[in-house]
Amino acid sequence: MKSLVFDLGGVVVVWDPVAPIAAAVGPERAEHFVHGGEFDFAAWNRAQDAGRSWDDAEAAAIEAHPHLAAEISAYRRNFPLALPELVPGTSEILGALRSRGHRLVALTNWSAETFPHAPQRFPEVFALFDDVIVSGVEGVAKPDPAIFLVLGRRLGHPLDGVLFVDDSLPNVDAARAAGMDAVHFTGAAALSCELRERALID
Template identity: 55%
Template sequence: MAPDLNPVVFDLGNVLIGWDPHPAIAAEVGDERASRFLADDDFDFSAWNHAQDAGRGWDEAERVASVDFPQYADEIVAYRRHFDASLLGTIDGTEEIVRELHAAGIRLYALTNWSAELFGNALRRFDVLHLFDDIVVSGQERVAKPDPAIYAALARRAGRPLRGMVFVDDTPRNVAAAREADLDAVVFTTPDAFRSDLIARGYPLAPHAPTAPLSDFPAKA
């Protein structure tokens, strides 16, 4: 056990769980139409999806978008309908870090931009998520990174100041906002690089990910 070490806070999408909306949309309309839809700056899928991450309901989101962009009506509903196809499995290396930290008694939190309506899909599919002491889901809090309010929600849920807690996220603007909130935040590039960041901070991790599964590894999704 390592009770003197600060908690570690993980972003989820493309840090612990691979995510790509293209396969979900393509499942209904094909690769070419999915690519065209996602590349359309007028629609701006990222901003549209972010609103759901911040608490907007999917029924409203699809209704409004389908009125404004009738040419994309099929693409708009395809993402939620085939959402599981956007979840590409856990990221090798990051899951091992989570499990090693958990085994060492480090408190673990997740802070994720994710729709409240769709987060249950991930909880059912990825056993590793149940190792976290708490998961702050933006859609449930109705505020999303990089809004300072979501970092305040993390502090409230953790029951302690954020200073010293290590936070990792693949989006630089979220990392910058986390640093403003007093987290020890790093940009995620690769699991090996993050492992090195944690080792440098004194966390009890092996220099490299285990070559054999730890005893409680589930089968990869």
Template identity: 40%
Template structure:
């Protein structure tokens, strides 16, 4: 079946997320920020936050007080990390909306930082019919439940949906849940994928 609904991931597809920018002004160099992020295993902690844990609780697990203080301040500085839009994808999104194609979003994003992201990128609150935020739901991509939630709330069937994500394993998760999926690399490749499916 040809999809008629487009479901976007956000970070890495519509917004260029650069977490190091939360600490760059304070720490003064990218190398120092990178060392801090490696030391605390920031990707693993961030994924736990995306799953519903708070950064304060995660910071409390760290043994170095300075590291804990930095991590607990992440939410306040979060808007710095998502200032840049991926313009080519926004152009595609706006075109889909203009032609009446239903567009929704599923994002692995902390419940704490999501409002801060909307401060930096207010259009994210306006452009989607339904948005599923993992931290609010306490369920992550690529697991099936988050895709089921989108379908339930948007009133669509999985086979009607094309899901777009910059992480290949999330695209695979969408396929396992019954959706078509496109692994996002560039806006040009996305345009081609949508055109091939008759969506543009």
């Protein structure tokens, strides 16, 4: 049996931050809010991934950007819309690994408050994981090296050689620095090849 560690958003579950906001203000305004540059959505959201509460996050953002109050409040309120589907092919890979007796652990950058929507939306996939480590619960997010110390404690054994899969190159680099065998996820087909090379699936 081997332990394998998977990121969730962009690897197992599709994450679309525009959709919850578009439900309130329309797609054009939502796209501008998330990707337009006036508001640093990535940095704002990352603080919640690292443990900041959504009440504090929304209050600070609305104070700084009162003209974006509708966009700011819409994301959490409509969050289930951010999870439209599973990433094609990954759940089948997880099932194949599980059938081989491997231990599956998720290590995700996710707010503690919004994370419960994911297992509610995809219970059959989350049932494949032996453990899920949520950055917002731990108060530290990838690629901070401290999150890999948390992972090691949860696994109960050294990280050396443990396979880690993530769609973020900084996270992959951090995992390698922690001694892991890290794979940059670009799709299920490429991941299957990586796993076959390691004799983890047929």
